[in-house]
Amino acid sequence: MAYQAKGRDPIFDSTTQALIERRGKELIGLALLALAVGFAMLIGSYSPDDPGLLAATEGPTRNMLGPLGAAIASPLAVVIGKGAWGIVIGLAGWGLRFLTHIGEERALGRALFIPIAIALGSVYASTLLPGAGWSHAFGLGGLFGDTVLGALLAILPGSAAIGLKLLTLIFFVATLVVGGFALGVNLRELGNSARYMLGGTVLFYAGALKLAGSGMRGAARGAMTGATTGVRALKSQAAERRADRVARAEAQVGDEQDGESYPAPPPLKVRR
Structure with a gap:
């Protein structure tokens, strides 16, 4: 005799399950961001x-995370050098994606390429000239970057200077491409970023032109105002000089009239 099994209802409905899944992804994002920090x-x-x-030293630990941080940072700096910052970028990038729910579904297929991007970044760092604060005998890419770079320079024909410049360009582009792929960037996001950058550039250019136009209009207005004021001042000075000349001429005429002697009138003749 066959019995029909009754299906069990799920503990949570679809809305609650989606909410729990969403909050779980946000917790993963926060954890990744904490690791990045x-x-x-x-x-x-x-x-x-x-x-x-x-490093066999007995001095005090200067690392912010104490002996544990120093024990982790030392092999990272020696092996991959500045490429270790790729770990921070990878953790922070996927942490933000999980926290904002933007492309987090691509994590499993893309995050596996983060070590490759870190390796490429280490080789690129080895092509750069270390600064005064770099005290190691190896380059900025650590022992790994120097080893790979030296092997490639030995294979390439021609001078080492030209080969170094060529490898710098190649590994820079490769680091950007593989790093973007490992962080889950797709063509749509690239297009949106390009549009935002283009729009921002256009707005900045328009604002600069508007500011320059306002400055030119202000300068022209100031020049016209200054010219008008100068013309008025010249006219006022000319009028003052003309009035002064007229006043002096009138005063001179008055002085001449006061100094003249008129002859006495002839005597009257009396008729008899």
Whole structure:
């Protein structure tokens, strides 16, 4: 005898399940952002004088996360150098995606390429000239970046200077392309970013032209006002000089009239 099993109702309805899934992704995003901040602190405060697995020193730890941070930062700096910042970028990028629910469904297929992007970034960093604050004997890309760069320079024909410039360009572009792919960037997002950048550039250019036009109009208005004021001042000075000449002429005529002597009238003749 066959019995028909009655289906069990789900504990949560579809709306509640979607809400729980959404909040779970947001928690994952917050956790990734917290990890990104932690790695940024330990990488940013790295000091070659800190005691660690690859540094036999007994001085005080300067790392912001203490001995644990120094123990993690030391091998990262030695092996991949400045490429370690790719860990921070990867964690922060996917943390923001999970937190804002923008493209988080692409995480499994794209985040696997983050180590490749970090490796490319390390080789690119090795092509750059270290600054005065870099005290290591190897380059900015660590031992890994220097090893790969040296092997490629040995293979390339021609001079090392031209090969270095060519490899710098190649690894810069490759780091951007693979890094963008590893962070889940697609063509639609690239198009939107390009439109936003183009729109921002146009608005900035229009604002600069408007500001320049306002300045030119203000300068022209000021010049016209100054010219009008100058003309009025010249006319006023000319009128004052003309009035002064007239006053002096009238005063001179009056003085001449006062100084003249008139002859006495002839005597009257009396008829007898």
